[in-house]
Amino acid sequence: xxxxxxxxxxxxxxxxxxxxxxxxxxxxxxxxxxxxxxxxxxxxxxxxxxxxxxxxxxxxxxxxxxxxxxxxxxxxxxxxxxxxxxxxxxxxxxxxxxxxxxxxxxxxxxxxxxxxxxxxxxxxxxxxxxxxxxxxxxxxxxxxxxxxxxxxxxxxxxxxxxxxxxxxxxxxxxxxxxxxxxxxxxxxxxxxxxxxxxxxxxxxxxxxxxxxxxxxxxxxxxxxxxxxxxxxxxxxxxxxxxxxxxxxxxxxxxxxxxxxxxxxxxxxxxxxxxxxxxxxxxxxxxxxxxxxxxxxxxxxxxxxxxxxxxxxxxxxx
Amino acid sequence: xxxxxxxxxxxxxxxxxxxxxxxxxxxxxxxxxxxxxxxxxxxxxxxxxxxxxxxxxxxxxxxxxxxxxxxxxxxxxxxxxxxxxxxxxxxxxxxxxxxxxxxxxxxxxxxxxxxxxxxxxxxxxxxxxxxxxxxxxxxxxxxxxxxxxxxxxxxxxxxxxxxxxxxxxxxxxxxxxxxxxxxxxxxxxxxxxxxxxxxxxxxxxxxxxxxxxxxxxxxxxxxxxxxxxxxxxxxxxxxxxxxxxxxxxxxxxxxxxxxxxxxxxxxxxxxxxxxxxxxxxxxxxxxxxxxxxxxxxxxxxxxxxxxxxxxxxxxxxxxxxxxxxxxxxxxxxxx
Amino acid sequence: xxxxxxxxxxxxxxxxxxxxxxxxxxxxxxxxxxxxxxxxxxxxxxxxxxxxxxxxxxxxxxxxxxxxxxxxxxxxxxxxxxxxxxxxxxxxxxxxxxxxxxxxxxxxxxxxxxxxxxxxxxxxxxxxxxxxxxxxxxxxxxxxxxxxxxxxxxxxxxxxxxxxxxxxxxxxxxxxxxxxxxxxxxxxxxxxxxxxxxxxxxxxxxxxxxxxxxxxxxxxxxxxxxxxxxxxxxxxxxxxxxxxxxxxxxxxxxxxxxxxxxxxxxxxxxxxxxxxxxxxxxxxxxxxxxxxxxxxxxxxxxxxxxxxxx
Numbered sequence: 001x002x003x004x005x006x007x008x009x010x011x012x013x014x015x016x017x018x019x020x021x022x023x024x025x026x027x028x029x030x031x032x033x034x035x036x037x038x039x040x041x042x043x044x045x046x047x048x049x050x051x052x053x054x055x056x057x058x059x060x061x062x063x064x065x066x067x068x069x070x071x072x073x074x075x076x077x078x079x080x081x082x083x084x085x086x087x088x089x090x091x092x093x094x095x096x097x098x099x100x101x102x103x104x105x106x107x108x109x110x111x112x113x114x115x116x117x118x119x120x121x122x123x124x125x126x127x128x129x130x131x132x133x134x135x136x137x138x139x140x141x142x143x144x145x146x147x148x149x150x151x152x153x154x155x156x157x158x159x160x161x162x163x164x165x166x167x168x169x170x171x172x173x174x175x176x177x178x179x180x181x182x183x184x185x186x187x188x189x190x191x192x193x194x195x196x197x198x199x200x201x202x203x204x205x206x207x208x209x210x211x212x213x214x215x216x217x218x219x220x221x222x223x224x225x226x227x228x229x230x231x232x233x234x235x236x237x238x239x240x241x242x243x244x245x246x247x248x249x250x251x252x253x254x255x256x257x258x259x260x261x262x263x264x265x266x267x268x269x270x271x272x273x274x275x276x277x278x279x280x281x282x283x284x285x286x287x288x289x290x291x292x293x294x295x296x297x298x299x300x301x302x303x304x305x306x307x308x309x310x311x312x313x314x315x316x317x
Numbered sequence: 318x319x320x321x322x323x324x325x326x327x328x329x330x331x332x333x334x335x336x337x338x339x340x341x342x343x344x345x346x347x348x349x350x351x352x353x354x355x356x357x358x359x360x361x362x363x364x365x366x367x368x369x370x371x372x373x374x375x376x377x378x379x380x381x382x383x384x385x386x387x388x389x390x391x392x393x394x395x396x397x398x399x400x401x402x403x404x405x406x407x408x409x410x411x412x413x414x415x416x417x418x419x420x421x422x423x424x425x426x427x428x429x430x431x432x433x434x435x436x437x438x439x440x441x442x443x444x445x446x447x448x449x450x451x452x453x454x455x456x457x458x459x460x461x462x463x464x465x466x467x468x469x470x471x472x473x474x475x476x477x478x479x480x481x482x483x484x485x486x487x488x489x490x491x492x493x494x495x496x497x498x499x500x501x502x503x504x505x506x507x508x509x510x511x512x513x514x515x516x517x518x519x520x521x522x523x524x525x526x527x528x529x530x531x532x533x534x535x536x537x538x539x540x541x542x543x544x545x546x547x548x549x550x551x552x553x554x555x556x557x558x559x560x561x562x563x564x565x566x567x568x569x570x571x572x573x574x575x576x577x578x579x580x581x582x583x584x585x586x587x588x589x590x591x592x593x594x595x596x597x598x599x600x601x602x603x604x605x606x607x608x609x610x611x612x613x614x615x616x617x618x619x620x621x622x623x624x625x626x627x628x629x630x631x632x633x634x635x636x637x638x639x640x641x642x643x644x645x646x647x648x649x650x651x652x
Numbered sequence: 653x654x655x656x657x658x659x660x661x662x663x664x665x666x667x668x669x670x671x672x673x674x675x676x677x678x679x680x681x682x683x684x685x686x687x688x689x690x691x692x693x694x695x696x697x698x699x700x701x702x703x704x705x706x707x708x709x710x711x712x713x714x715x716x717x718x719x720x721x722x723x724x725x726x727x728x729x730x731x732x733x734x735x736x737x738x739x740x741x742x743x744x745x746x747x748x749x750x751x752x753x754x755x756x757x758x759x760x761x762x763x764x765x766x767x768x769x770x771x772x773x774x775x776x777x778x779x780x781x782x783x784x785x786x787x788x789x790x791x792x793x794x795x796x797x798x799x800x801x802x803x804x805x806x807x808x809x810x811x812x813x814x815x816x817x818x819x820x821x822x823x824x825x826x827x828x829x830x831x832x833x834x835x836x837x838x839x840x841x842x843x844x845x846x847x848x849x850x851x852x853x854x855x856x857x858x859x860x861x862x863x864x865x866x867x868x869x870x871x872x873x874x875x876x877x878x879x880x881x882x883x884x885x886x887x888x889x890x891x892x893x894x895x896x897x898x899x900x901x902x903x904x905x906x907x908x909x910x911x912x913x914x915x916x917x918x919x920x921x922x923x924x925x926x927x928x929x930x931x932x933x934x935x936x937x938x939x940x941x942x943x944x945x946x947x948x949x950x951x952x953x954x955x956x957x958x959x960x961x962x
Contacts, residue, residue: 019615020640023606158669161936163895164929165674171917172678175848186708250795255796255899257918271797275903278803290797298792304786372861406863424876434862469952485862584932605962
């Protein structure tokens with residue numbers, strides 16, 4: 001017996017001999033707890049919920065949407081009703097946000113403004129989405145020369161200063177809700193198309209796509225069934241971040257005199273109309289539209305950031 | 318021979334969302350001057366964490382050396398402050414990383430990256446630094462070094478980059494070189510060249526090497542001793558010969574059976590079934606129990622003490638216990 | 653490298669041509685003629701306009717002559733200010749706008765990068781959260797809104813800074829803050845995230861393993877790589893800042909190009925609109941080109957493309 005085996009002797013202390021028999025595996029397997037596996041979306045949602053700032057943004061936006069839809073209905077005042085005796089009244093029990101120089105209720109007008117701002121933002125995001133997905137999807141999926149040409153075009157469009165083009169378009173088409181949305185979309189889809197193309201390229205050569213190709217599925221079917229769902233993450237984030245950009249652009253245009261025309265008023269128009277009040281002290285006229293533009297953009301930005309973190313598979317543990 | 322490094326009962330943990338991961342759970346080993354020790358194991362077994370701990374390069378937080386000591390030339394590195402540690406890094410202990418494509422800064426010239434360590438630690442003129450750099454380039458076998466010094470990493474091939482990284486690690490004449498998967502990202506033919514280079518360097522400089530790898534082929538080529546790691550513990554350690562021909566631990570045997578070898582005729586490769594345990598809540602017994610074909614009840618309940626098979630060969634396995642021979646044909650099969 | 657520059661240059665020319673063509677088409681798409689429908693246009697001005705735009709020539713000749721006038725930097729007369737040409741207005745207004753824009757760009761870049769680095773180095777600490785909170789706010793508050801609130805507080809309520817005009821450095825403070833905050837926030841966020849990404853790279857670990865000091869690691873190894881993405885968005889930011897000057901000049905009553913531009917939009921002074929748009933677009937597109945070149949010089953890998961291509 002070697003020295004080494006002698007050293008092993010003390011091991012018997014405290015260890016019962018009957019433990020030295022083959023392990024019964026059946027109970028062991030039964031005990032095995034696997035971590036609950038969540039779907040991509042379920043997982044992403046859980047992480048979004050944990051992000052307090054993003055959730056605050058989401059809740060704010062839901063409230064804002066509700067107020068934009070129902071606020072004007074419950075308000076006793078009308079957006080366009082001019083009421084000269086009431087002009088420039090400070091916030092009070094009757095007029096929560098005060099009145100403007102024509103005696104119109106700022107509270108009511110703020111929710112009308114919300115309608116317009118949200119509508120512009122959402123429409124711009126949706127139109128960007130459709131053009132971007134079609135263009136980027138085709139470019140990425142076809143590849144080769146078509147892709148090359150399409151990307152050159154994007155590269156050139158990307159170099160255009162987009163607000164200047166929007167201004168030019170609006171000068172020609174005349175400012176209105178529809179033309180603002182059209183002008184924003186004409187220049188806005190480029191970023192989305194780039195993102196979609198990138199995603200499609202990444203996923204194109206994945207095994208599951210090759211698999212469905214070998215089963216003889218048509219190209220379109222491959223795009224729709226396999227590629228699109230997987231590219232949704234970054235696209236959703238991009239859409240969320242398009243909305244505040246569009247809201248900003250609309251307010252910016254209002255400041256240039258290219259905003260929605262009276263009697264309707266977006267937040268930008270309201271703020272622009274109130275510019276002269278900076279010096280007169282009627283702070284509420286500028287404050288409320290300014291506050292809501294900023295809060296809404298903030299909410300969309302933090303929600304977008306939150307979505308980005310939640311949807312990025314790299315962060316999955 | 319003189320021991321230059323002694324790691325005792327090293328515990329390293331990482332805080333994550335899901336709780337604390339015990340990446341390294343009581344690792345012991347030592348290293349002698351001029352020796353090459355290979356630490357072998359599957360990914361996630363804690364081998365890289367161990368080597369990063371020696372360099373104190375564990376990102377803290379979330380990581381933390383929870384317990385144990387790392388004694389380098391009589392000094393416990395776990396108690397040295399960061400400023401002192403910086404004087405040790407690169408000068409006494411150097412490190413080579415897995416992927417030479419990412420280990421070099423793409424926006425700095427090779428010459429700049431080679432000499433900056435030298436300039437940081439030694440009072441040396443630019444000309445001397447360059448001379449030393451050229452010497453190192455020559456040592457690691459990079460042709461036309463003068464011209465190469467002015468180039469950027471993207472102008473180098475993968476193999477050449479790894480040579481640069483090795484030159485970079487050796488330029489301050491360290492006593493200990495930690496190579497973390499130095500050949501994994503390279504082509505097979507280039508792997509062989511790099512491994513040869515390690516041998517040549519050790520011969521010339523007498524540097525001790527800790528080689529972290531999952532590739533037993535690499536180990537067979539240049540290691541003197543081998544430590545096999547599993548689930549944050551070293552489960553078997555011995556000389557190259559002892560590990561390759563007299564391995565005792567079922568995991569080591571499984572590892573050897575799962576790679577193709579030219580020296581032993583094998584009909585087919587036998588993979589090890591299952592996956593390593595979750596280190597959020599490591600099992601109290603032997604972590605290999607669930608995958609071990611010879612598992613006994615005791616394995617599930619208590620972690621075995623180290624058993625010595627020779628002066629250089631130790632194994633943590635209950636099969637070494639005499640009582641195991643009654644139930645398992647595998648037990649005590651050593652000569 | 654040369655090839656890269658040539659390609660960028662070509663794209664730049666095409667982009668400018670597109671914007672010039674676009675202005676031409678759009679102006680001619682306006683119902684009636686944009687140049688004679690307005691009341692109050694004196695006959696002298698009318699004659700000037702017709703002469704400049706060659707309205708009696710066929711369309712393609714008009715287009716070519718228009719191109720020629722742009723190339724020779726002649727943007728024609730103004731309708732509403734009969735004594736001035738568009739060039740006069742640009743000459744008067746643009747230097748002021750450029751000053752405002754440049755100061756804002758510099759402030760935005762320096763403060764943004766600093767904020768981003770600090771946040772990245774104090775990752776997940778209070779400073780990081782604070783810096784990023786500032787950044788999200790900066791991105792969310794439109795510059796014109798910020799401008800009005802700055803005037804309200806600093807000029808009206810506390811009366812420590814002038815509310816308007818452009819006569820001393822003191823007058824620059826509020827408009828520059830209003831204009832620089834948004835781009836600063838974007839740069840800070842980008843710097844932070846790209847810095848965090850770079851700090852996880854192997855070459856940073858390698859630098860630490862060499863025993864380099866944290867100062868050297870950040871400023872020599874990390875910063876240049878981390879700033880690459882920042883360089884790529886500078887062109888877009890510049891566009892934002894320059895268009896931002898339009899409204900800010902209106903709000904702060906600064907006599908820059910933006911003031912004339914807004915006026916021209918409000919009273920449909922088409923030659924001024926066209927001239928300003930073309931001039932600003934060309935300016936921005938050239939800037940974008942220069943940024944691309946700068947990027948090519950900063951990133952040694954771009955030179956590789958030249959080698960591969962040849």
